[in-house]
Amino acid sequence: MNNPLLKITNLELGFNTFQGEHKILHGLNIHIKAGERVALVGESGSGKSVTARIILGMFDELTSANFSGDILFNEQRLDLMTKAQKHSLRGKEISMIFQDPTSSLNPTFKIGQQFYEVLRTANPKIKKQAANKIAIDWLHKVAITDADRVLNSYAFQLSGGMNQRVMIAMALVNKPSLLLADEPGTALDVTVQAQTLNLMRELVTQENTAVLFISHNLGVVREFADRVYIIYKGRIVEQGKTHDIFDNPQHPYTQALMAAVPRITGGGIPEIDDTSERYYDPIFIHKGGEEIGDPV
Amino acid sequence: MNNTILFAKNINKVFGKGKDTVQALSDVTFGLQQGECLAIVGESGSGKSTIANVILGIFPPTSGEITFLNEKLLPERSLMLKKQIQFVQQNPLSALNPKKTIGASIKLALDVHNIGDKSDRGQIIDTLLLEVGLPIEFKHRLPAALSGGQRQRVSIARALACEPKIIVLDEPTSALDVLVQARILNLLNKLRKERGISYIFITHDLAVVRNIANNVCVFNQGKIVEYATTDVIFNNPKQQYTRQLISAIPVIDKSEQILRNKLSEAHNAQF
Numbered sequence: 397m398n399n400p401l402l403k404i405t406n407l408e409l410g411f412n413t414f415q416g417e418h419k420i421l422h423g424l425n426i427h428i429k430a431g432e433r434v435a436l437v438g439e440s441g442s443g444k445s446v447t448a449r450i451i452l453g454m455f456d457e458l459t460s461a462n463f464s465g466d467i468l469f470n471e472q473r474l475d476l477m478t479k480a481q482k483h484s485l486r487g488k489e490i491s492m493i494f495q496d497p498t499s500s501l502n503p504t505f506k507i508g509q510q511f512y513e514v515l516r517t518a519n520p521k522i523k524k525q526a527a528n529k530i531a532i533d534w535l536h537k538v539a540i541t542d543a544d545r546v547l548n549s550y551a552f553q554l555s556g557g558m559n560q561r562v563m564i565a566m567a568l569v570n571k572p573s574l575l576l577a578d579e580p581g582t583a584l585d586v587t588v589q590a591q592t593l594n595l596m597r598e599l600v601t602q603e604n605t606a607v608l609f610i611s612h613n614l615g616v617v618r619e620f621a622d623r624v625y626i627i628y629k630g631r632i633v634e635q636g637k638t639h640d641i642f643d644n645p646q647h648p649y650t651q652a653l654m655a656a657v658p659r660i661t662g663g664g665i666p667e668i669d670d671t672s673e674r675y676y677d678p679i680f681i682h683k684g685g686e687e688i689g690d691p692v
Numbered sequence: 693m694n695n696t697i698l699f700a701k702n703i704n705k706v707f708g709k710g711k712d713t714v715q716a717l718s719d720v721t722f723g724l725q726q727g728e729c730l731a732i733v734g735e736s737g738s739g740k741s742t743i744a745n746v747i748l749g750i751f752p753p754t755s756g757e758i759t760f761l762n763e764k765l766l767p768e769r770s771l772m773l774k775k776q777i778q779f780v781q782q783n784p785l786s787a788l789n790p791k792k793t794i795g796a797s798i799k800l801a802l803d804v805h806n807i808g809d810k811s812d813r814g815q816i817i818d819t820l821l822l823e824v825g826l827p828i829e830f831k832h833r834l835p836a837a838l839s840g841g842q843r844q845r846v847s848i849a850r851a852l853a854c855e856p857k858i859i860v861l862d863e864p865t866s867a868l869d870v871l872v873q874a875r876i877l878n879l880l881n882k883l884r885k886e887r888g889i890s891y892i893f894i895t896h897d898l899a900v901v902r903n904i905a906n907n908v909c910v911f912n913q914g915k916i917v918e919y920a921t922t923d924v925i926f927n928n929p930k931q932q933y934t935r936q937l938i939s940a941i942p943v944i945d946k947s948e949q950i951l952r953n954k955l956s957e958a959h960n961a962q963f
């Protein structure tokens with residue numbers, strides 16, 4: 397049996413506060429196979445971004461953050477790696493795209509320079525000219541035709557949609573096996589968002605890149621992901637293949653979320669509780685949504 | 693039938709001078725009926741907030757005029773006019789004074805517009821909080837101690853306190869989670885029906901519009917490209933720009949998918 401590319405087991409997270417520990421994640425189990433597009437969906441504050449941050453090791457030095465659980469990436473225990481080992485994975489084996497491209501790109505360097513730095517993390521000896529060629533090639537892949545101009549620009553000189561494409565190209569240029577995409581395109585207009593996500597989906601399919609796609613938008617998830625985890629207050633409440641989750645939601649919380657989404661076909665908006673005891677019901681796992689042989 | 697409460701006629705708004713001018717609104721004309729929810733939709737930068745500001749009298753149009761209850765609105769608004777056209781914005785935290793309790797914020801609106809007897813104002817505040825679905829004890833809290841949805845309810849209560857004829861809502865649910873959004877939309881619907889208020893509902897979210905508005909103005913680059921009933925906009929839009937906008941909306945069920953496909957085919961057929 398092939399092991400998954402990423403396997404998170406019993407992930408717990410709490411932050412120390414003046415009132416004691418504030419628990420955020422209550423034992424998440426998530427797995428992603430090579431090349432698989434997996435979504436983590438839930439409301440704000442449910443624990444989506446912190447999950448991505450833990451995978452990237454961003455809480456390792458934060459003394460107020462306590463976390464436990466196994467994180468297996470490519471058969472290696474991420475949670476046991478040294479800082480240097482983790483650092484060498486980042487940007488190469490695992491890369492990340494954030495919600496707001498304009499603020500995640502460095503404002504003081506031209507796009508071309510930033511591409512060069514990204515390429516150097518994978519190949520420290522790469523020459524500027526070679527890097528430039530690769531960058532142009534990748535900008536073409538994200539449908540940027542005037543690549544020379546873009547490489548010579550600063551992020552603030554480009555539109556939001558253009559910056560998001562640049563981010564996608566930079567995130568994929570080192571051919572990572574895993575991409576963490578946290579609310580990509582949320583800040584963009586729907587028409588631009590639709591184009592950007594289509595492009596991203598085509599590229600990760602071509603490159604066989606696995607994606608953890610974090611979003612609060614059910615519609616976007618339905619179009620992007622093969623498989624879905626629904627998260628509520630730090631607990632996975634339902635998981636399954638995308639069409640099973642959308643055509644046949646089983647958990648009360650998932651059902652409430654789906655009912656609350658306004659439809660373009662109309663029908664009004666039903667009265668739905670924004671909190672309920674039933675949202676804490678045990679997890680529902682659809683057939684085909686589990687990892688075979690895995691205790692969940 | 694003529695219950696037109698507000699009419700915007702040939703509104704233009706130009707910002708800046710010389711080569712830096714931006715024509716934010718071009719020849720915008722629409723009417724608002726009593727009790728109607730009129731949606732203004734468009735992508736970012738299409739002029740939605742600019743028309744809101746012009747209606748609220750925050751700045752005057754460059755040309756064109758607005759009539760309210762058959763009277764021409766002047767750049768200098770009387771207190772009475774300010775009371776009758778209220779505003780609810782996207783981020784309720786920036787709209788509420790962080791140092792004032794919820795009760796004090798609502799009371800200020802009652803005091804400024806001299807609504808009710810002084811001795812009754814405490815009672816009015818309680819009634820308003822209940823009407824927007826908040827516990828009365830919340831009047832002692834500061835905005836920071838409330839969730840986003842609760843703060844938006846406070847903004848709505850404060851607007852209602854003024855007994856307005858019109859509420860301009862600029863992306864009122866765009867920062868909220870979908871479950872919270874559903875509850876706020878239902879609250880807004882209920883208040884409109886019970887009180888006969890009119891809404892100008894500004895948003896970039898067409899799916900929300902479908903479920904809340906009677907009529908829709910589609911804005912693109914400061915112009916109204918299509919103005920029709922909500923049914924026509926979603927089932928039989930005349931403009932390809934409108935079809936393109938609807939076709940880009942991520943949807944979650946099959947009947948939505950069918951509608952979207954139908955509209956995008958009609959869109960593609962034009963080329």
Ligand SMILES: Nc1ncnc2c1ncn2[C@@H]1O[C@H](COP(=O)(O)OP(=O)(O)O)[C@@H](O)[C@H]1O
Binds near residue numbers: 420439441444
């Ligand atoms: N560095 C931190 N210190 C304390 N609390 C945090 C920190 N980062 C996130 N949190 C809290 O963790 C919870 C989950 O946050 P997050 O993962 O960002 O939510 P989302 O699902 O919206 O991405 C929130 O309640 C947030 O306030």
Ligand SMILES: Nc1ncnc2c1ncn2[C@@H]1O[C@H](COP(=O)(O)OP(=O)(O)O)[C@@H](O)[C@H]1O
Binds near residue numbers: 708714738739740742
């Ligand atoms: N105070 C201002 N000065 C100059 N330009 C402005 C100002 N306010 C808005 N604009 C411009 O007017 C256009 C419409 O803006 P706005 O009404 O805020 O759009 P929307 O609310 O639809 O996103 C944009 O091009 C914007 O940059």
Ligand SMILES: [Mg+2]
Binds near residue numbers: 444578
């Ligand atoms: Mg987040």
Ligand SMILES: [Mg+2]
Binds near residue numbers: 740741
């Ligand atoms: Mg605006």
